[in-house]
Amino acid sequence: xxxxxxxxxxxxxxxxxxxxxxxxxxxxxxxxxxxxxxxxxxxxxxxxxxxxxxxxxxxxxxxxxxxxxxxxxxxxxxxxxxxxxxxxxxxxxxxxxxxxxxxxxxxxxxxxxxxxxxxxxxxxxxxxxxxxxxxxxxxxxxxxxxxxxxxxxxxxxxxxxxxxxxxxxxxxxxxxxxxxxxxxxxxxxxxxxxxxxxxxxxxxxxxxxxxxxxxxxxxxxxxxxxxxxxxxxxxxxxxxxxxxxxxxxxxxxxxxxxxxx
Numbered sequence: 001x002x003x004x005x006x007x008x009x010x011x012x013x014x015x016x017x018x019x020x021x022x023x024x025x026x027x028x029x030x031x032x033x034x035x036x037x038x039x040x041x042x043x044x045x046x047x048x049x050x051x052x053x054x055x056x057x058x059x060x061x062x063x064x065x066x067x068x069x070x071x072x073x074x075x076x077x078x079x080x081x082x083x084x085x086x087x088x089x090x091x092x093x094x095x096x097x098x099x100x101x102x103x104x105x106x107x108x109x110x111x112x113x114x115x116x117x118x119x120x121x122x123x124x125x126x127x128x129x130x131x132x133x134x135x136x137x138x139x140x141x142x143x144x145x146x147x148x149x150x151x152x153x154x155x156x157x158x159x160x161x162x163x164x165x166x167x168x169x170x171x172x173x174x175x176x177x178x179x180x181x182x183x184x185x186x187x188x189x190x191x192x193x194x195x196x197x198x199x200x201x202x203x204x205x206x207x208x209x210x211x212x213x214x215x216x217x218x219x220x221x222x223x224x225x226x227x228x229x230x231x232x233x234x235x236x237x238x239x240x241x242x243x244x245x246x247x248x249x250x251x252x253x254x255x256x257x258x259x260x261x
């Protein structure tokens with residue numbers, strides 16, 4: 001049935017949304033009845049989860065098999081020093097529930113893979129990629145295309161970030177743009193080259209905003225566009241793409257099952 005009206009406390013909590021043009025009560029009820037899956041509770045997943053929770057997304061799923069490490073805290077703001085050694089999904093749930101008890105938090109204390117991702121993705125309205133490796137990004141794209149689930153791609157490195165929103169079978173998918181993962185170890189990781197912590201916040205909040213826009217049905221999404229920014233110069237660019245009819249994932253002869261990475 002879903003939530004059809006707000007309690008007095010919810011009306012106070014979401015007051016700035018309720019007076020917002022093109023959002024209002026209808027938009028807030030849509031959020032409260034929505035389910036978003038965040039893959040990765042790290043640098044990107046942290047601001048994404050916090051802003052979606054604060055906005056009142058009814059169910060937030062968080063998938064991550066890691067534990068909180070001291071080196072995470074420079075950018076993974078959902079965790080704190082007292083949670084060191086705790087599974088990231090449980091640390092994230094603790095912070096989300098403290099921020100907004102309205103939110104139902106579903107935790108997956110393991111990494112998503114070919115064997116489990118489809119069963120999980122199909123339960124959600126929108127998926128957000130907060131992972132830090134190409135294999136996971138391509139797996140998420142494959143699963144969302146097969147399950148017909150919209151999702152937000154995001155990636156950060158050094159002082160740079162990029163994101164795009166994919167509506168399967170309507171817009172270009174991740175594989176339309178990047179085709180296939182680069183050779184192993186050909187692209188350095190954040191662990192090797194570093195990343196400015198605040199970059200994760202910049203990109204994560206954009207991804208959270210894309211999810212909210214999709215869920216309430218308002219605004220222009222980053223579909224068929226890759227948003228790229230360089231924080232050193234503070235330049236933002238959009239690169240436009242078209243869906244590839246011959247894409248090996250979403251094209252006319254696209255995948256019928258998940259691939260191995």
